[in-house]
Amino acid sequence: MTKTMRAFRMVEWQKPPELVEIPVPEPGPGQVRVKVAGNGLCQSDLHMPHLPDALGQFMGWQMPFTLGHEVGGWVDAWGSGVTGWKEGQPVALISTRSCGACLECDAGFDNACTLNQRGRGYGMDGGIADYVLLENVRPLIPITKLDPKLAGPLTDAGTTSYHGVARVKEKLGPGRTALVIGAGGLGGFAIQYLKLLTQARILVVDTAADKRARAIELGADEVIDGLRDDLATEILRLTEGRGADAVLDFVGNDATVATSIACLAKLSTYAVIGAGEGKLAQPLMGALAGKNASIISFVGGTAADTRAALDLADQGLLRNDVELFDLADAQKAFDKLAAGELVGRGIIVP
């Protein structure tokens, strides 16, 4: 008799996910099965039931598939040709899918690999299940001290924010200012990386008082209420009119784009990370040229960023606030995420 497992899956386009019983996957040649310890929830998971099927099919997604792209767990079984791993070895899985052979992968930007249009939890079976099957060993990162149950969020939220800080770090020497907009999951990690890796003063904008209080605990030097009418003026006042040398915008809507552009210092970099669909409502030349400023944007982070984030966490240097949910309560966890009621990252534990 085939063994079965529980999996929280998309079974049809434009329908809510369901907790179902499916066969435990058997690893074929080169493949690895991981026993899931915990899978972190991401805002992007909330979009899955609402995606138009045409878009999913364009991306090569196959229905049904199990949700979840932030996985920590233990190596469980492998197919022929896989060597060097031990049964029960704690691991975190690199969230983005990549080939390792294209020009982008070759440049170290595996998060820009074309294969990443489809991956674990988005078009392929992900980690909100008892087990997850890897098509090869590429996603496996060994962890030592860190509890694998808590590792998932570091592979996505902790990785994307690390990538943002790594891309602007050179702008943040002594006497410089970093501006973080949005102090949620990603912003909270970014504040900690800025504190650990740069000498910059850290200003944080958020509309929620509890997130501003947490930002101070994580290392922010100043917090500013995002609902202020004079937000840009206040940021400029706090930087003596100079503005910020790097802006990490984890919201990315019209209001935060306008504020960020107004607050750029000379030679600064504006990283647009949040998917708030903001528009630049003024000529690019006027906004950037006089300041020699640049705008960057990206999706996710690289494998190297994930290794760096996990290394900091393994050393006990990162605070990773989480709320744990049993796999049977997966829908409840999604509902709390959608309602904005999660304090830290939600993690589904099988």
Ligand SMILES: [Zn+2]
């Ligand atoms: Zn994600």
Ligand SMILES: [Zn+2]
């Ligand atoms: Zn590639």
